[in-house]
Amino acid sequence: MKPVSACIREIACDNTNKRFQAVNSFSAAQRTRVTMLDVAQRAGVSKASVSRFIGEDRALLSEAIAERIERAINDLGYRPNQMARGLKRGRTRLIGMLVADIRNPYSIAVMHGVETACRLHGYNLVVCNTDRNDEQERQHLAALRSYNIEGLILNTLGHDPDALQELHQEMPIVLIDRKVEQLHTDLVGLDNADAVRMALEHLEQQGYRDVLMVSEPVDGTSSRIERIDSFTRQLATHPALHGAVVTTGAGLRVAIQTFVQAPGNGAKAIFCANGLAALACTQVLRDLNCRLFEDVGLIALDDLEWFPLVGNGITALAQPTQQIGASAFDCLLKRLGGDKSAPLALDFAPQLIVRGSTRQPPTT
Amino acid sequence: MKPVSACIREIACDNTNKRFQAVNSFSAAQRTRVTMLDVAQRAGVSKASVSRFIGEDRALLSEAIAERIERAINDLGYRPNQMARGLKRGRTRLIGMLVADIRNPYSIAVMHGVETACRLHGYNLVVCNTDRNDEQERQHLAALRSYNIEGLILNTLGHDPDALQELHQEMPIVLIDRKVEQLHTDLVGLDNADAVRMALEHLEQQGYRDVLMVSEPVDGTSSRIERIDSFTRQLATHPALHGAVVTTGAGLRVAIQTFVQAPGNGAKAIFCANGLAALACTQVLRDLNCRLFEDVGLIALDDLEWFPLVGNGITALAQPTQQIGASAFDCLLKRLGGDKSAPLALDFAPQLIVRGSTRQPPTT
């Protein structure tokens, strides 16, 4: 926690401008901020009129007054205090987003989509990262609630569905990627069944016969379960393919080694269920001194920026993360608008991006 | 902007629990939230006592009353409304963070550090992404101000120093990575001079003689300027080394090609000034059919998760991003505590991680 090796300099402040003399006077109570009353007085009107100007009732004001208010606002640099507004109207223009792992590129990409949509509609985003920790999730949810956020976007396995359901009474919730049992909210994510089908059909078409699916540990995350289930179901439909499922972790190296060395039924390929699995697999393949990807093919669900750089490139099924984020916000907006229809599930289709890792099936 | 290929399902709601019948009743004004008054009444005390229990004056309460309040709070599931608190005390427990590019892994890593520090101290983080766009920066700053954030962490080139200086009168600001001229605030980032020195000394020691520095375009970002300046200065100190600087963009491919093909003074290496430059360079080297990294060495400032996977691995100077984030928050906290000492600059040292990309200098 303590800086290991920071060099502390004192910044030379050669500025002679008087303006900076009295800087840094923010005590606990900053009295400097210009308020609605200030504007009203300067414009010679009542607070109510200023309030109308700020809000949606601007039409009710006379040209003359509106103009005076506008000038006063600009002169004083007035900004309405969202906190006070929210306190009164219950509209804080704040959206919360709870993310399981902020360092997962998928989460970031989705978050970028959400954030963009928020800005376009005048909302702001409070992002909380649970680091896959239930206690942190609990704390963050309590915090978000205390800030009167208007809606919540959730991408973290609710291990406490009751608390979430209770929260859902207060505000709309949209789930991203991960479904939570017993929580009846909108859900936006990937069409996992279709994604897995696309992956397998591509592999089969390229001539691969043995497929090892590598997933992160099945911890209840719905998308992981769906992908694995779909994998086994698809295998039944494709008699030419043979497959097995393993999870990342300590045993991965041995599992992949066994898979690669086994006699098998033909060309072999690994199907990584997400970006992290792809990272882990590539690492292992390198450790095993495999020729990437001539000894074994690879296809990944998720597309990361470095996929083109490894070996001859890693074939990917890219998720439309931007859209997923934007759609999640749209759902929220609809609910905030009073929509009470049945919860929807939006399943987006991935996009297949073929690269070198599935182009040279080894001939056995 | 519109979903290309989303499949919309209606979620089957087979739940017969009455509890879910009247869900989704969040109109603009949610009347359901339990307030301090509710707690006071149930406990048979005044609001002030409840307030004392919530705040720092709990010591002033008698055992009996404290216990009754505590029970009432638990019974009702009461959570103090931070907005109302903030309105009164000026303490919203909200920290703002403005980031230039949320999709840059460096930003994410730092943000993770900030977020963790925030949580440890009971603060929450509002993250805004400017997407390198000045107008968005303006909007976001106004928004953050309207939410009464207590402090601001800035990682986006203030093209409007005056607005920032004005904001600085209202709240403490800490700059990350990028210095802003005329803005006298704390600054935490990397010791760029030292980082460049480490890179060059490593390259020289490994036997490289010609070094091409690749930076993102010099758009005023202080850290980029510092790194380039330091590079040219270091070259003067190391007579064995010869070097040049180019920036990413359309001309990069040609620049690198020229560099690789030129006769030169010995083994060649590329020094990438940050993670994005490393991505761009690796891409180009692949396109040029260079053998990674036998034809030309590579060292990068920043360490990305995929560096070990490309070629024999990319040598990196890792930034202590977690610490940078945490330190930024610490600075803020100190200022919030009333510290008015001269602005400080915290420069952290990077960590050299040697991988394959600088281990086999080609013998010329």
Add this chain to the structure above:
DNA sequence: CTGTTAGCGCGTTCAT
């Protein structure tokens, strides 16, 4: 130790 009172900055009836 505890309750009463008066706002924080704003939106929203009511009158006018």
Add this chain to the structure above:
DNA sequence: ATGAACGCGCTAACAG
């Protein structure tokens, strides 16, 4: 079309 008064949920000043 405009202003006065009240309250959102909470803290702080003062009494007792």
